[in-house]
Amino acid sequence: MKMTKNKILLYLLIIFFVFVTVGPFVFTLLMSLKGPAEGVYTNIFPRDPSLDNYFIAFRQARFDEYLINTVIAVLIAVPLNILFCSLAAYPLARMDFKGKNVILITIIATMAVPFQLFMAPLFNLVGNMGLRNSYIGLIVLQVGTAFGIFLIRQSYLTIPKALEESAYMDGANKFQVWFRIILPMIKPTLITLGIYTFTFTWGDYLWPLINTTDNEMYTLSIGLAQLSQSFDGSNIKLISAASLLTTIPSLAIFIWLQKYFVGTTKGAVKG
Amino acid sequence: MTKSFRNKFLFSSALLSILLTGCGDDNVDNEGTGDVSEDAESDTEESSELSGEITFWTASLSGDPFDGYFEEIKSDFETMHPDVTVNIQDTPQNEMEQRVLTSLTGSDAMDVINLNPHYMANIASQGGLLNMEEYLDDDIGSRFVEGAFEAGYYNDELLALPWYLTTTVSWYNSDHFEMAGVENVPSNMQELYEASSAITEETGNPSFFQIINDGNTIMEKMVTIANGENIVENGEAVFQDNADILEFFDTVQTMYSEGLISQQNAEGSIGAAQELFMNENLSLVEGGITFLGPVESGAPSVYEAAKAGLPLNGDDAPMNIAVMNLAVPTNTEYPETAVAFAEFVLNAENQLEFAELAGTVLPSTVESLEDDYFTDPGDSPKASGMQQGAQALERARVLIPLTENNFELREVTKNTFVEVMIGDISAEEGLNQLAEEWTKSFSNSDIDVSF
Numbered sequence: 001m002k003m004t005k006n007k008i009l010l011y012l013l014i015i016f017f018v019f020v021t022v023g024p025f026v027f028t029l030l031m032s033l034k035g036p037a038e039g040v041y042t043n044i045f046p047r048d049p050s051l052d053n054y055f056i057a058f059r060q061a062r063f064d065e066y067l068i069n070t071v072i073a074v075l076i077a078v079p080l081n082i083l084f085c086s087l088a089a090y091p092l093a094r095m096d097f098k099g100k101n102v103i104l105i106t107i108i109a110t111m112a113v114p115f116q117l118f119m120a121p122l123f124n125l126v127g128n129m130g131l132r133n134s135y136i137g138l139i140v141l142q143v144g145t146a147f148g149i150f151l152i153r154q155s156y157l158t159i160p161k162a163l164e165e166s167a168y169m170d171g172a173n174k175f176q177v178w179f180r181i182i183l184p185m186i187k188p189t190l191i192t193l194g195i196y197t198f199t200f201t202w203g204d205y206l207w208p209l210i211n212t213t214d215n216e217m218y219t220l221s222i223g224l225a226q227l228s229q230s231f232d233g234s235n236i237k238l239i240s241a242a243s244l245l246t247t248i249p250s251l252a253i254f255i256w257l258q259k260y261f262v263g264t265t266k267g268a269v270k271g
Numbered sequence: 272m273t274k275s276f277r278n279k280f281l282f283s284s285a286l287l288s289i290l291l292t293g294c295g296d297d298n299v300d301n302e303g304t305g306d307v308s309e310d311a312e313s314d315t316e317e318s319s320e321l322s323g324e325i326t327f328w329t330a331s332l333s334g335d336p337f338d339g340y341f342e343e344i345k346s347d348f349e350t351m352h353p354d355v356t357v358n359i360q361d362t363p364q365n366e367m368e369q370r371v372l373t374s375l376t377g378s379d380a381m382d383v384i385n386l387n388p389h390y391m392a393n394i395a396s397q398g399g400l401l402n403m404e405e406y407l408d409d410d411i412g413s414r415f416v417e418g419a420f421e422a423g424y425y426n427d428e429l430l431a432l433p434w435y436l437t438t439t440v441s442w443y444n445s446d447h448f449e450m451a452g453v454e455n456v457p458s459n460m461q462e463l464y465e466a467s468s469a470i471t472e473e474t475g476n477p478s479f480f481q482i483i484n485d486g487n488t489i490m491e492k493m494v495t496i497a498n499g500e501n502i503v504e505n506g507e508a509v510f511q512d513n514a515d516i517l518e519f520f521d522t523v524q525t526m527y528s529e530g531l532i533s534q535q536n537a538e539g540s541i542g543a544a545q546e547l548f549m550n551e552n553l554s555l556v557e558g559g560i561t562f563l564g565p566v567e568s569g570a571p572s573v574y575e576a577a578k579a580g581l582p583l584n585g586d587d588a589p590m591n592i593a594v595m596n597l598a599v600p601t602n603t604e605y606p607e608t609a610v611a612f613a614e615f616v617l618n619a620e621n622q623l624e625f626a627e628l629a630g631t632v633l634p635s636t637v638e639s640l641e642d643d644y645f646t647d648p649g650d651s652p653k654a655s656g657m658q659q660g661a662q663a664l665e666r667a668r669v670l671i672p673l674t675e676n677n678f679e680l681r682e683v684t685k686n687t688f689v690e691v692m693i694g695d696i697s698a699e700e701g702l703n704q705l706a707e708e709w710t711k712s713f714s715n716s717d718i719d720v721s722f
Contacts, residue, residue: 036568036571037571038571039549039569039570039571039572039573040549040569040570041546041549041550041569041570042570042572059335060335061334062333062334116369119373120372120373120376123373123374123376123377124376124377127377127378127379132379206366206369209362209363209366209370210369210370210373210374213326213360213374213379214358214360215333215359215360215361222363225363225365225366226331226333226334226361226363227334229331229363229364229365230331230334234564234565235565235568235569236565236568236569237568237569238568
């Protein structure tokens with residue numbers, strides 16, 4: 001009886017959290033399906049569901065152009081961030097050198113610096129390097145991130161040193177040990193970092209806006225902002241449709257890769 | 272081995288840095304911007320024909336129907352001046368200020384910017400905007416609505432020209448008015464209280480919303496209510512003794528406590544008011560003529576019932592004018608071309624076409640306002656707003672001067688007004704507290720201003 005009560009409470013709690021987290025998403029979906037003659041607040045469910053808002057939003061926010069830019073930016077940012085972070089994190093986890101801790105603390109400390117503080121110098125630096133209106137320019141903030149370095153370093157630390165030592169004894173060099181032994185063992189972390197990088201790059205707004213002086217290089221999040229900040233107010237149904245269009249790819253990737261979140265090196269070494 | 276590796280690494284890093292720096296755009300001027308006045312003089316001497324590649328930043332004016340309009344503007348100007356290339360880029364309004372300020376630190380910034388007066392003041396106070404007077408005819412002011420043209424002045428320099436305008440009107444749900452038997456839009460606080468009480472009694476919902484925004488609307492309202500009397504004298508706030516302003520604060524507090532004003536009013540944004548209006552949880556509000564924008568698509572039946580009236584403070588009180596400007600940054604390479612382009616965008620013909628496309632704004636040129644489109648706009652809800660707005664324009668001007676402490680004043684005004692509204696302090700205490708804060712702010716910033 002007690003168990004049943006606890007279970008009911010648990011389920012109620014779960015339903016509550018599902019409602020709080022998924023509810024706004026469902027409400028947005030329902031609003032996006034309402035036709036032009038229907039008020040957004042008149043009924044919860046659309047009387048005559050239509051996908052018109054999706055087509056209009058797609059055209060008005062220039063989603064086709066901006067989607068290509070965003071996808072290219074993501075395709076560059078994700079592998080580069082994984083590569084640079086895993087390279088940078090390795091010596092911080094496994095090598096002994098002077099100032100290692102200072103470097104690590106400095107890298108972590110940069111996470112606490114607000115972007116607005118270094119936005120102007122970064123804007124100038126990137127401009128002087130000729131990266132304005134370029135895909136590399138769009139993703140400079142997403143490559144070699146302090147968060148990524150820290151995340152991977154922590155993951156490296158969980159791998160038993162004995163694994164590396166046996167690889168060295170078998171004649172592998174440092175690069176081979178890193179690439180063939182260590183990296184495959186932290187695959188879940190690499191995928192986690194990939195998902196984070198994907199999400200941050202996909203939704204990055206202020207930097208792409210600041211660094212882009214050509215509309216052709218805008219990304220989806222800027223298109224969405226343009227749609228929602230229309231000078232005479234916004235069409236909520238269109239914004240709902242555009243928000244979902246922007247979110248769907250991100251959500252799909254997350255669902256597809258979430259199984260890799262779980263993974264350990266348990267059992268890699270016996271004894 | 273370690274030393275050798277370190278040396279190689281250092282050498283590679285240095286080489287990489289040089290290569291990356293070398294990839295920079297050759298067109299980028301790393302030497303800074305130079306003196307604009309000198310540039311202007313030499314430009315004038317060398318050639319009377321305009322030239323150069325300029326970039327125009329619009330604010331939240333992308334997509335249909337504006338893309339086609341701006342393409343035409345660009346093409347017409349380039350045809351008139353074959354040596355000029357115009358690039359047009361749209362920036363979301365909320366990020367415009369930050370984007371302009373960041374871009375001004377570089378050398379590849381824009382040449383013509385679409386700004387609202389608050390952003391203009393901040394950018395101008397940092398020396399970011401060009402004094403346009405030396406590039407314009409002496410009679411330039413006569414082409415524009417006086418109050419709108421004056422909004423472009425900052426420290427006696429003409430830093431911007433007015434583009435499109437909105438002014439305050441009242442919006443009401445005519446169905447609710449009819450249900451409650453209210454026939455006219457209130458024109459003073461007592462009438463507002465009575466009308467709101469009658470409507471709330473009938474609908475069972477709050478009926479009025481006082482838009483606060485970031486405090487600016489309350490500041491403007493105070494000047495409107497003072498109706499010609501200064502609320503600040505030589506940097507000292509004097510509004511605490513004004514009986515009409517006290518009545519405004521007091522009535523709002525009473526209406527809130529009696530449920531005539533929604534609790535959501537504490538947030539105070541125009542977006543919150545629009546949402547309540549669409550929900551039919553609001554019957555009367557003062558707002559710009561763009562207020563109905565989201566209502567038309569979000570609540571078509573409410574839109575049909577919406578009507579515009581004169582602002583709620585009678586027909587002779589000064590009203591605020593909200594001006595979207597065009598300005599030219601100081602570091603433009605082509606000041607003459609940039610100013611000429613701004614003038615072109617702002618000519619009567621282009622402004623009329625723009626206002627017709629936008630549907631909810633007024634043009635700033637006197638000639639465009641004389642068009643039938645504004646004198647006889649039809650009977651749609653938006654058109655009624657346009658007509659009332661055009662009428663209010665006659666007594667509209669920028670009510671709050673652009674001072675450096677403007678942000679501080681807005682913030683303290685919002686906080687104090689909300690405290691009064693929700694009943695934390697009395698109206699009298701609130702006004703005294705606010706006056707003290709304003710005077711302190713003017714004194715700290717050493718600003719000697721009267722308005």
